[in-house]
Amino acid sequence: MIGLRYVYAVCRPFGTPLQAELTGVAGAPPGLLHHHGLVAVVSTVPEADFCEDALKAHLEDLDWLAATARAHQGVVDALTTVTTPLPLRLATVFRDDSAVRMMIESREDDFRRLLDRLHGRVEWGVKVYLEPEPAEPVAAVARPASGRDYLRSRRRHSHEQEERWQRAERFAHSLHERLAERAEEFRMHRPQNSALSGTPGQNVLNAAYLVPRAHSEEFVELVDRTKDEAPGMRVELTGPWAAYSFSGEETGSRPGTQSGTKPGAGAGTESGAGFGAEAGEGR
Template identity: 35%
Template sequence: MTETVPAVPSATAATYVFAVCRRVDEDVLARLPGITTAPVRALPFERLRAVVQEVPAAEAGRGSWTERLSDPGELERCVRAHHRVVTAVAAHGPAVPMALATIYSSEERARQALGDGAARFHTVLERVDGRVEWGVKVYVPSAAGVSSAAGAGRTAVPASVPGGSPASGAGRAYLERVRGAHRAREESRRAALLAAEETDAELRGLAVAARRLRLQDQQLTDGHRAQVLNGAYLVEEGRTARFREAVAALRERTGALIELSGPWVPYSFASFAGEDALHGDR
């Protein structure tokens, strides 16, 4: 590990901040591409280090980044680059990940604003030290999927039979199929909601902290399932195996579709970081 040497800030550059940590390995940072072609480096402040990169001032405005991130390809590139830097930093010690596109108008402004929040950074670093984030999602088959399955082989219902009498038998059968599909959807959803509550309650008991995140739109899944739980759990690294075993046991016991992802840098437990700095000074 080498000692951080403060860089001379450029008057024509803004400062993009990836993460805040206690210490960094400059050799690791030097190998990271980041968002732009400028070097990824450390910016010291209040016994902490911010991992930063210069961004051309002309491209650092809110409007410029809003337009830039509206392009799906560019958004994916920036998200991947941001996450790659944060993950590399967190591999060498606790880190507070900053929000995507956290940009200050200058290095001095970044140092000042981050310094103002130093106490909070120290608190979060203590909270996440030796811990990782796991994501757990519970799904239910979508209404469309259930109704399609229930209606397989359905035939058209004639309005009448010869002589003008209603096709009462066919009509009753049709209505029963409709009611059956509706019951199947409701029962499937109730079972998934109960599984979600059971899953969340049990996993909270194994976590240091937990958050229920906003449910993702069905279009973001495979289109055949709806999300009923989107949970984030902060878990001691030493309890990772126990946590994974608990998820497997819940799958078997509830029969629910439970998806486990991680371990991640604890983004969900450092969400305050960068809220006042997003897209630069206001």
């Protein structure tokens, strides 16, 4: 079988071994490729599935994409327990080890600068949802006596909906301000579409926060304390993750993303392969 080199992340050398049973994309165990004092975490994948033409087709296959993303994520999660990895985009593939080394050399300064900035830090994701209104029992829905009553009822319902949304936005804004004070940086992602994500409720806040690992417990406790502050709201916390949202180019975040930083924000990384692709947000 002809194989290509799949790269999950770049990091500094670390002494703790990865889990012996860990498998990556296409079921292959990840290995470490050392070069110039950096480490590329790699595995071998079949060229038939990961050459440029095959990838273009596979990236339209949601089942294949989801399975590949889970395997990629599993390796990066394992790395996060032993070091600070700099994750590369999903399906970052090179012809051989020599090409991986060339990529490291071409971007060595950026990698070192980012790894210095992210050392000892993790990403936490926070989402706030406005819960769906409970459905009224059919028996409780009275038929309007007239067209005027019907319009009045519609206006009242619309007004109540607007008030609920405004309360949700105020709560999300207040929560974000408190969390941003505890984080070194943040990224505001686009709200998720509930029809696409399958998650109930309207997504009001979808943010990522870069937090020193040593302060993560305080950050989590702050989120937990807010969960009962606003009836009808649902707060979801995910993490700790590798700092995916903070590895973007210094020239700007991805389209539709706002960013906030304290002094020290740095540059980022892209896929090294000509046919790399990036997984969607979903953490």
